[in-house]
Amino acid sequence: MFERIAELAIRRSRLVLVVAVVALALMGVAGAGAFGKLLGGGYDDPASPSSRAAKVIDEKFGGETNLVLLVRAEKGRVDAPAAERDGRALVADLKKDETLQNVISYWDTDSTDLLSKDGREAMVLVHVKGKDIERDENATAVIDAYSGPYEESLTIEAGGGAAVNSEMGEQSEKDLLLAEAIAVPLTLLLLLVVFGSVVSALLPLVIGMFAIMGTFAELFLLGSVTDVSIFAVNLTTALGLGLGIDYALLMVSRFREQLAGGASVDDAVRRTVSTAGRTIAFSAATVAAALGALMVFPQYFLRSFGYAGVGVVAIAAVSTLFVMPALFVVLGHRVNSGRLPWAKARPSGGRMPLWGRLARTVMRRPVLTALPVLVVLLAAASPLLGITFGTPDERVLPEDAHSRQVSSALRDDFSGNDAAALHIVLDGAVDKDPLQSYAVTLSELEGVVRVEASTGTYAEGRSTAPGPANAALARPDAQQINVVSGLAPKSDAAQDLVDEVRSLDAPAGVSPLVGGTDAVLVDAKDSVADRLPLAVALVALTTFLLLFLFTGSVVQPLRALVLNLLSLGATLGVMTWIFQDGHLSSLLGFTAQPMDVSMTVLMFCIAFGLSMDYEVFVTSRIKELHDQGEDNESAVTHGLGHTGRIVSAAACLLAVSFFAFGTAELSFMQMFGLGSGLAILLDAVAVRGVLVPAAMRLLGRSAWYAPGFLRAFHGRYGLSEGGPEPVAAAAPAAERLPEKSPTEV
Known part of the structure; x- marks a missing residue:
């Protein structure tokens, strides 16, 4: 397949580019309408009791206060x-x-x-x-x-909820514009530094533009038929620009390496597509598998990130595989045009000496070098032992936001918070006496200020004067009861009250549905907890299968999963330390609160997917050299020498796209940006630079182990790098690794 893509680019390069330009224009037109289709909210499970209660109240009682x-x-x-x-x-x-x-x-x-x-x-x-x-x-x-x-x-x-959603949507648009204003110029500057050539630096931005415009068009189409969150736009811009740069960086580096080695333009394109192109296809599949797991969750907030994530990954990969080779054919050696004064010639074969020396040092002393990194990562993950979860509310907004100030006033200046009341729906006719008895029992629960029912208002087990609105709580086939508490919304005590209300015996013949802000939080946590094992299993299984097909080893996928979980745990631990425990809150300007359950799941999937992205980048080159006959130590050292600079540069560029959201006023978007950026850098430096070579040294030949029947399966169905390629001469004897025990430190 990759050979055919290369031949298409060589023979029909201008036609491919014309089609690409037309497609980009059409995607831009369609994508411009996406913002009018996207929604706020989406944090609740439509099948949960709280959502069903809200639906009944909408249909029979005119709707909850929003x-x-x-x-x-x-x-x-x-x-x-x-x-x-x-x-x-x-x-x-x-x-x-x-x-x-x-x-x-x-x-x-x-x-x-x-x-x-x-x-x-x-x-x-x-x-x-x-x-x-x-x-x-x-x-x-x-x-x-x-x-x-x-x-x-x-x-x-x-x-109230409607005002909070409105301000969150407006603030999200402002945050996005500011993040782009920071990320795009800084990314271009870094690209110039990395490539040392104007033309080469601009090529990754072309792929980023295709990825972003194409995903906007996808969101427009999906938003026309289903619910899609407005925050999917933030992921689209950050991931689209970042992955476009990642994939283009790998392609451009490999193409320039081939040209520097004396290959003709056509041969350089063929070799680039068959090697780097194959790596990109596998990398995209692993990232898409991780982000696709978000679609198992019923909340459209999470599903929307799955839609955007899979779309942006697929479009970035397809445009890289088809557009970049055509551009290479047209540009030829002009890909190096506009060389900047500070650009220096690369070492032979495109190796980066720093990464080669680092890999060699780690493999000589694997335990001694890996142990401090493991200690730091585990210490960073330790705050996860005290993690708690919540859902976004007015506290994610700046303190001067109107809806946040109103929420503070309702909490501090009024007796009970009507806007955060629990709403109980009884789905049938109920006699007056059992209804009154049920309401009285509810009013006796700890923290309850009053209970409003069609039979009256109750406080501390006693009836008080009913208000004019009480009669509106009765229907011939249903009853609504409002439970107003003095508890802080979304606090542990408020969530415990939801459980207590649900555990009470309702009047005979009816089934209560409990809704309201705190019930939505309880149901959201339960819903995510129910689906999380399935999502994790899907991510792990698809990742394992893809890496096995790519490497032919059952050990490599397991090694990758373990190391990726280490860096991911460290990232989530640091985010818990900052955003839940409140460290750096004065510097970043947010209010500490429980970790957003949806955003934490999102960070897990994004960070895991991007970790696998760099896993494939590094492993592909190591395997290529191993298949050409180099021993394990030499393949790892030279493989990291080839890919270390690409991975580190790609990680820095992608991290910039995410770190730009650290300037956001919405605290959960700050957490998303800082967490994702930190995960990328931790993976590129700590995992790829130290833990991968250490693990490969300790594993030795068993790193490539697979049972006989799986080796036969891989030989028939697996995919690997292209055919043999001339490589640089073997390292001088002085540079070769000494034969030592894998456990030597």
Whole structure:
């Protein structure tokens, strides 16, 4: 297959490039519409009890409160004559808005629960109608229309889930623009340093552009038929630019190496595609397998990253395999044009002496050199022993965000947080007495401030005066009960309350569904925990199979899995130390909170996939030299000498794309960017530079072991590097490794 791709590029190079340009233009047109199709939210499982409760409330009770308007009097109390007049006018205007329903306020209920402790603020609870994009657009329109001064006596700020999602979407776009403004120029500068030539440095950006535009087009198509998260855009830009550079860097380096060795342009293209091209295909398959595992999760937030990740990897690989060879044919030796003054000739064969010397040192003393690295990685992973999980809320926003300030006011200034209430749905008709008894029992639970049911309002096991809104909680075939607590939303105590409510015996003949913010968190954690073993198994199995097909060894895949898990554990441990434990919070400007369960899973898959990317880069060259007859030690030393510079340069360039998101105002995007960038650098330096040669030395010949029947299988179906290639002369005797015991330190 790779030979045919090379011949197509050689014979039809200009046609390939014309088709590529047309495809890029079409992808750009389609991709421009992606942003109008993408959604916020998506952290809950549609099949969970909390999601089913929300669906019943939407269908039968007009929907849960998803927007809270915090109304503040400019002077005095909100029940003063002027403020009350303007407040009633506000409520009347809201009730006329066809995009809103279930408008409940202090002024038309006289409920002191909707009045702040000092009387200067009042709540208006609203449900914004619509599904997905329509709801987001309606919420944004309402927020824009009513936020700020109202009439002469009131000021309004918006909070609640709809407002948080709206501000998160807006902030995400700003963060993305800033990250790109940092990453693109810095990446171009680094490419110039790495290649020392203007033309060579621009080629990886071409592949990055294909990957990003193509994935935007994919997201547009998927967003037209299913729910896709707006945050998939962030992964698309970071991974598209990074992988495009990774793959192009490998191709360009191999092509230039062939030209420097005296090969003709056509032969250089053939050899580049059959070796580097094959490596890229396998690398893309391993990364796609890791990111594809995200699709097993029911939350569309996670699935969206799977859609974007698999798409961007596939498009980057395909464009590299077809567009780059055609560009090589057209450019020929001009690929080195625009050579910069600081560029120096590379050592013979493209080796980087530093990486060769490092590999030689490690293999002479494998235990002595590997042990300190292992200790550091394990110490970095130790914070995982205390990890806790949550889902994004207003705390991921900057402290001056309006929806975050509203949430703080609701928590500090009101008795109970109506916006974070638990909503219980009883899916059938219930008599008054058992319903009242159930509500009384709920009100006796620790932390509960009050319980609202159609039969009345209850606090500490006693009935209080029912409000005008209580009657709306009854339907002929269903009942809704609101449990308002004084517990901090998403705290351990709030989650324990969800479990207690669900464990209570409901009235006979009905099954309760418990929804609300805290119930969504409990269900999200349970859902991820249920699917995580399947996702991990899929990643491990596909990685093992692909690496076996690539190397013909059963030991190499196992070695790769173990070493990748070490660097991944260290990365997640450092992120827990920073973002959960709060270290560096003042420097980075975030609020410490439990690790975002979805983002942690995402980092696992991305970091694992990219680790396998560099695993394939390094192993492919080692195996190529081993197949040409070099012994294990020599193959590893020379293989890292060939690929070390490529891997380190690719890692730095890809890390820049992710580290740029460290400037984000959304804390979980900071964690995503810093964590992914750190994982890449740890893998490239600690794992590839030290642990891989140490493990290969300790394993010796067994590194390439496979049972006889699997060797036969690989001989028939496996894929390896292309045919023989002239290699540099053997290292002088003084440079050869001495024969020593693998365990010698």
